[in-house]
Amino acid sequence: MxxxxxxxxxxxxxxxxxxxxxxxxxxxxxxxxxxxxxxxRSEEGRLHSHIERLARQLFDTANAIDLNRPVIVGTFLPAKSLQAETNDSIQPYGLQLQESFATFSTQAGLKVIEYKALSSVHVTPNADIMLSRDIQQLSQRVQAEYLLTGTYIQQENSLIVNVRLINILDQSLIAAATDYLPMNSMWSHSKVRTKDQQLYRGEY
Known part of the structure; x- marks a missing residue:
């Protein structure tokens, strides 16, 4: 049994x-x-947080940054052309990278110079304007010792972003970092797609 x-x-x-x-x-x-x-999965609205991760990586690798030395932050450009194309549909990413890095650099204690600031406020019926891209209205002399800028390369669903902090005196890199940004971090996946190296957004 x-x-x-x-x-x-x-x-x-x-x-x-x-x-x-x-x-x-x-x-x-x-x-x-x-x-x-x-x-x-949707990364919409998370672009700034992705850039924060890149900024932390940059500052973690920094060598001997003098916080008292002024730095200016430039627009991030396509790595191939290093030029802002008027018909470049990805340009908003480059502009937001610049704006976010200005924020994070200031929060990190760097002395960021806003070179687009006007010497006086332009009051209009619709807005009080303090920034401009018209070089005729801006100071012709901007003192800075560091440049913070970068490039990007497009993949199918993301951008490879390279950022660097440059010493103007000898063009040496003080810090550098590379990471990726999902293409749907600014627009939802259903609203954005790529074709023939171009970014297309659907109707909202």
Missing amino acids: RFLIVIIASILAGCSTISNEISAFQKSRIEVIERENYTP
């Missing part, structure tokens, strides 16, 4: 093992099906 009980117990254990394997297989099948229909 003991022998029979052992056999039955072994069979039941075997059935349990098979059942577990089937369950695991079915679960893996579900995961495969889900991945086949996978779309990147």
